[in-house]
Amino acid sequence: MKRKFLLAGAFLANIAAWATPEYVPVSTFNTSLILQLDSAAAPALVYYGPAVKGDLAQIAASAPEDGKSDAYPVFGNYPERESALSMTMPDGNMTLELVPAGEPETEVDHNGNTVVSIPLADRHYPVAVTLNYRAFPKEDIIETWTEITNKGKKPVTLTRFDSGAIPFRSTDAWLTSLYGTWANEGRVNTEPLTPGMKIIQNKDGVRNSHTSHAEVMMSLDGKPRETSGRIIGAALVYGGNYRLRVSTDDHGRHQFFAGIHPEESAYRLMPGETFTTPLLALTFSDRGMGEASRNFHRWGRQYHIAHGTEVNPILLNSWEGVYFNIDEPTMAGMMQDIADMGGELFVMDDGWFGRRDDDSSSLGDWEVDARKLPHGLKGLTDEAARKGVRFGIWIEPEMTNSNSELYKKHPDWVLKAPHRDIVEGRGGTQLVLDLSNPQVQDFIYNLVDTMLTNNPEIAYIKWDANAPVMQYGSQTLPADRQSELSIRFHRGLTSVLQRIREKYPDVAIQACASGGGRANYGLLDYTDEFWVSDNTDALQRLGAQWGTSLFFPAVTMGSHISAVPNHTTYRVVPLKFRCDVAMTGRLGMEIQPRDMSAEDRDFCRRVIETYKGVRDVVQLGDLYRLVSPFDNRGAVSLMYVSPTKDKAVYYWFRTNNDYSAPLVTRTPMEGLDPDASYKVTELNAIDQRPLASEGKVFTGKFLMDNGLEIRPNHDLPWGKKVDYCSRVLLLEKQ
Ligand code: GLA
Numbered sequence: 028m029k030r031k032f033l034l035a036g037a038f039l040a041n042i043a044a045w046a047t048p049e050y051v052p053v054s055t056f057n058t059s060l061i062l063q064l065d066s067a068a069a070p071a072l073v074y075y076g077p078a079v080k081g082d083l084a085q086i087a088a089s090a091p092e093d094g095k096s097d098a099y100p101v102f103g104n105y106p107e108r109e110s111a112l113s114m115t116m117p118d119g120n121m122t123l124e125l126v127p128a129g130e131p132e133t134e135v136d137h138n139g140n141t142v143v144s145i146p147l148a149d150r151h152y153p154v155a156v157t158l159n160y161r162a163f164p165k166e167d168i169i170e171t172w173t174e175i176t177n178k179g180k181k182p183v184t185l186t187r188f189d190s191g192a193i194p195f196r197s198t199d200a201w202l203t204s205l206y207g208t209w210a211n212e213g214r215v216n217t218e219p220l221t222p223g224m225k226i227i228q229n230k231d232g233v234r235n236s237h238t239s240h241a242e243v244m245m246s247l248d249g250k251p252r253e254t255s256g257r258i259i260g261a262a263l264v265y266g267g268n269y270r271l272r273v274s275t276d277d278h279g280r281h282q283f284f285a286g287i288h289p290e291e292s293a294y295r296l297m298p299g300e301t302f303t304t305p306l307l308a309l310t311f312s313d314r315g316m317g318e319a320s321r322n323f324h325r326w327g328r329q330y331h332i333a334h335g336t337e338v339n340p341i342l343l344n345s346w347e348g349v350y351f352n353i354d355e356p357t358m359a360g361m362m363q364d365i366a367d368m369g370g371e372l373f374v375m376d377d378g379w380f381g382r383r384d385d386d387s388s389s390l391g392d393w394e395v396d397a398r399k400l401p402h403g404l405k406g407l408t409d410e411a412a413r414k415g416v417r418f419g420i421w422i423e424p425e426m427t428n429s430n431s432e433l434y435k436k437h438p439d440w441v442l443k444a445p446h447r448d449i450v451e452g453r454g455g456t457q458l459v460l461d462l463s464n465p466q467v468q469d470f471i472y473n474l475v476d477t478m479l480t481n482n483p484e485i486a487y488i489k490w491d492a493n494a495p496v497m498q499y500g501s502q503t504l505p506a507d508r509q510s511e512l513s514i515r516f517h518r519g520l521t522s523v524l525q526r527i528r529e530k531y532p533d534v535a536i537q538a539c540a541s542g543g544g545r546a547n548y549g550l551l552d553y554t555d556e557f558w559v560s561d562n563t564d565a566l567q568r569l570g571a572q573w574g575t576s577l578f579f580p581a582v583t584m585g586s587h588i589s590a591v592p593n594h595t596t597y598r599v600v601p602l603k604f605r606c607d608v609a610m611t612g613r614l615g616m617e618i619q620p621r622d623m624s625a626e627d628r629d630f631c632r633r634v635i636e637t638y639k640g641v642r643d644v645v646q647l648g649d650l651y652r653l654v655s656p657f658d659n660r661g662a663v664s665l666m667y668v669s670p671t672k673d674k675a676v677y678y679w680f681r682t683n684n685d686y687s688a689p690l691v692t693r694t695p696m697e698g699l700d701p702d703a704s705y706k707v708t709e710l711n712a713i714d715q716r717p718l719a720s721e722g723k724v725f726t727g728k729f730l731m732d733n734g735l736e737i738r739p740n741h742d743l744p745w746g747k748k749v750d751y752c753s754r755v756l757l758l759e760k761q
Pocket of ligand 1 (some may be wrong): 376377421539
């Protein structure tokens, strides 16, 4: 007892003792987040909003009289309140009381961004907690994360470990979030925050953007708008299970929390160990969701997307074209065709290894199927070089099948609970490997390492993951660590990806998981892009990509031209419309070119050439969403503007061909330089006569005040008329 007391006493000596409260601002160019520290109390988060200039005492003088909100509420006193952190001490005490344990520290990181750290400690127990805030001035983003350290001699058990919390007040607050499962990704849900608790969570274990997304926008001024109103945006940078929640009381007080999902995930923190939460990225905009999105996009491209500041190669992926029917002549033909159309990369999808003629076998047996590819990967990379395109390959390394050689050899490598039958997924045989097992991590790393070392020409990996965790249980983790499986699985995955990235920094990686199941910033740290959806129907893609764009820039969104009837919806959409939709993202192709007419292939060749001329604007420019597919206005419109505002690409899509439906044919543009003049050129034009605006010059102000009238039907000869219309306009500063 005495010893314990002494230890705690020594620890307490570190606790800061300043008399008057101190303000700690975390500032970006346009926003401030302000903490208030008091030696005797938990730190408060007293402000998050437009940049506060001048004396910070303004904050206190204008503060609500009914109490401040803790910056990082902990479980203990007033247990009915929501908390970000809870733990059980070695003596069974489940409460925490955190107070400052030293002066806040400020440090400039290697990118020149400022990190403010607030050291805290429990009043009695040897537990240290550091709240961290990194400010990105230009992007108006603040990342927050928390480190929890056990400074005692016995383990403590963490039972809740949010990355951060943000209190806000509004009597008309709304929440916007994304939902959707396979073939229906990126759906937008907008709802008022009413008293009670709104929870957004994912417990899939693998595919963490099916069905929910780890990003939200919270509007403080009623139903959110694109160009006005105060918005707090939040994105959890984590590819594992998560929980985001907003607790709302009956007086317009809200508290937002986000972090790793704590359910069934108690974590034993050993003496000396630090638990670091994932980053939670926050943005504040007083000009609506559009600006909040652009903030996320700029920050993402610069700091959290592999090769996020570079344009991508235009690829053909073999999946929808030939599915499992891989063989050398077919692959060579596809390489030739994409090269002829001006593409730059060919990606061989599923079906090249083991005996994988359908989805019921061979995952884990990553040997080339010599029946299909007698000259191995070398034969393919040589062929690609001859055709003048780069080569990419599909793998699904976290998975195996129950009939695989790998499973026979290592049955203990899959996720499985004792005394339970295995649960099999896709193809009736798919199993998930246990990534908490270091041997499995090495197996996956070695698979990729060997493949890339033996075939240095491989420029791209499509990294797929087509199953959730289907049975909870690790055959590796000890009994008293089973509850850490979800956390350790994800750590295993990121550590493998990190090792791969370190050795192969130039290889592009696409994250795919049953389509768009891995659209999140936690994985984009290691990956270049994600596959938005297996649903490649152009009309549906407009919605999926719109929703996804709330948080992710176009450079991350694989957006491919596919065949008609579409393989998911069976809809027949004209090629021009399909190409124009693909041009709003990271354009590629997902089709067997040999099944296309020569005319269609030629059209695609011209589209690819055109796209090359604007892809820097689309992928690296600023997005302005103009008319939402979710508002049912008969049309969808958006535009990208280059950072220097010298070039813009404007899109308009007719989504309803019913004469009784309202149709927006003109909408003010955004983001242009009002004083500049822009010349208009229609791209991918198919009409017999040009638009009235063709080749004409307009001021940025005129375009932003009035927009341009769009002809809503294509002027085509009788017999060639189509029931779809889309326009892509290039605006070039004169
Ligand atoms: C998943 C992906 C597809 C394709 C197949 C291959 O469904 O989403 O794009 O790669 O796997 O089996």
